[in-house]
Amino acid sequence: MNDSPSDVLSRQQLGAASGYYQLVPGGLVPGDWSKYKIPENVAAGDGTLINTAQCFAHFRSTMSPGLEAGRNCTFSAVSFNVEKQGVIQIGDDCFFSQGFLIATQRITIGSRVYLASGATVVDSDFHPLDPGERLWDTAALARGGQLSFAPFRSRPVEIGDDVWIGFNATILKGVSIGNGAIIDPGAVVSRDVAAGARVAGNPAVVTNSP
Amino acid sequence: MTRARQIPGDWFHGVIPENIVCAPGSHIDSSYNLVGFRSQKDPGLTLGAWSAVFGAAQIIVGPDGQVTFGPYSGITGTLICAKSIDIGAHCMMAWASVVTDCWPAADTSLEERRAAICLSSASPLRAVPLAAKAEPVVLEDSVWIGFGAVVLPGVRVGRGSIVGARTVVGEDVPPYSIVAGSPPRIVGKLAQTDTPEARQAALARADAAATSQPEG
Numbered sequence: 001m002n003d004s005p006s007d008v009l010s011r012q013q014l015g016a017a018s019g020y021y022q023l024v025p026g027g028l029v030p031g032d033w034s035k036y037k038i039p040e041n042v043a044a045g046d047g048t049l050i051n052t053a054q055c056f057a058h059f060r061s062t063m064s065p066g067l068e069a070g071r072n073c074t075f076s077a078v079s080f081n082v083e084k085q086g087v088i089q090i091g092d093d094c095f096f097s098q099g100f101l102i103a104t105q106r107i108t109i110g111s112r113v114y115l116a117s118g119a120t121v122v123d124s125d126f127h128p129l130d131p132g133e134r135l136w137d138t139a140a141l142a143r144g145g146q147l148s149f150a151p152f153r154s155r156p157v158e159i160g161d162d163v164w165i166g167f168n169a170t171i172l173k174g175v176s177i178g179n180g181a182i183i184d185p186g187a188v189v190s191r192d193v194a195a196g197a198r199v200a201g202n203p204a205v206v207t208n209s210p
Numbered sequence: 211m212t213r214a215r216q217i218p219g220d221w222f223h224g225v226i227p228e229n230i231v232c233a234p235g236s237h238i239d240s241s242y243n244l245v246g247f248r249s250q251k252d253p254g255l256t257l258g259a260w261s262a263v264f265g266a267a268q269i270i271v272g273p274d275g276q277v278t279f280g281p282y283s284g285i286t287g288t289l290i291c292a293k294s295i296d297i298g299a300h301c302m303m304a305w306a307s308v309v310t311d312c313w314p315a316a317d318t319s320l321e322e323r324r325a326a327i328c329l330s331s332a333s334p335l336r337a338v339p340l341a342a343k344a345e346p347v348v349l350e351d352s353v354w355i356g357f358g359a360v361v362l363p364g365v366r367v368g369r370g371s372i373v374g375a376r377t378v379v380g381e382d383v384p385p386y387s388i389v390a391g392s393p394p395r396i397v398g399k400l401a402q403t404d405t406p407e408a409r410q411a412a413l414a415r416a417d418a419a420a421t422s423q424p425e426g
Contacts, residue, residue: 018335019245033222033242049336051245072331076246093331095339098268098288112327114315114339117268117288117308118358162324164315167308167360168376180320185313185360186378186392196320200378201392 045071124154246270292341
């Protein structure tokens with residue numbers, strides 16, 4: 001998309017009205033209240049807008065890129081929490097509002113995905129399950145990062161196109177969600193969801209006919 | 211309509227839009243609570259006497275949306291309003307709770323959802339998709355929405371009721387009920403003790419406390 005100078009100016013003016021600005025690597029969001037900058041290792045297609053760099057407060061990826069988004073996405077105060085080796089890939093025309101994406105390894109999201117307020121997608125357990133190993137983790141946490149953490153399980157998450165993820169829903173590690181699925185508000189998804197399925201509950205179960 | 215005004219000492223640089231009516235004693239922590247407020251109705255938001263918007267609350271309202279809060283109601287969760295959300299008096303909405311009049315995902319076809327999300331991304335204002343399918347939500351007096359709970363479009367939560375933590379309600383809740391679980395069920399009933407007399411006593415006590423201590 002080639003912008004004439006007047007197109008760019010009008011988009012800035014509209015940005016001032018809407019609070020949304022083009023996601024630019026290494027850039028600032030104009031008038032942002034957050035102290036954070038958009039990281040350099042972030043790539044976004046034209047029309048992908050963001051309203052605060054606070055989205056990257058817990059973005060620690062060293063990968064190139066650590067976050068890659070297509071065109072015309074809307075990121076409204078969503079948290080991109082990415083660990084050093086982590087990558088998040090997002091398609092086009094996605095709408096993410098106040099959700100949480102927490103990636104240790106990989107979260108891949110298709111196009112036209114709606115992530116509603118409070119929805120959370122994680123690709124790991126965050127901590128080991130074994131109680132003895134968790135002793136080590138709690139000691140490491142108490143020391144504020146001076147000690148390494150015990151290994152924990154992570155499995156990439158894949159979300160297809162046209163998936164709508166409801167308010168306060170949770171997608172757990174290793175889950176694949178097929179195209180067009182609907183995740184009801186509050187659902188906790190720990191198993192794959194077939195294309196076109198609608199799931200609800202904790203643990204989430206299918207509620208529509210095949 | 212009133213004038214657009216700033217909150218003294220606000221950490222965020224925004225303003226309270228002129229179509230937000232604030233009754234005496236009502237409180238808004240920060241203009242950031244209203245950063246998603248886009249209503250063009252007059253008024254778009256009415257805050258009753260001594261109602262409060264605080265913490266991480268987000269009042270997200272589309273151009274045609276109208277929200278009302280009754281007296282002494284407080285919110286720290288998220289409201290998403292495309293058409294109409296009415297909250298009665300003495301209500302509480304806890305952290306991470308969501309009350310919305312537009313989440314039509316289940317009643318819409320794949321094609322409709324696809325078209326709606328692309329329509330949103332075609333405008334720089336990036337409105338919440340599918341606002342046109344909104345169904346008004348009503349919280350009657352003395353309702354308590356627990357943390358992480360979700361109240362879906364078209365729902366009326368009856369007087370005095372409690373929606374338990376992390377509970378999702380998509381159907382009307384009868385008065386004086388406790389709803390919890392997945393799927394949601396009535397797990398308890400409440401006595402109808404929020405009488406006019408009880409209210410008078412509570413407000414008298416609050417007034418007495420206010421006058422016996424310095425403001426602030």
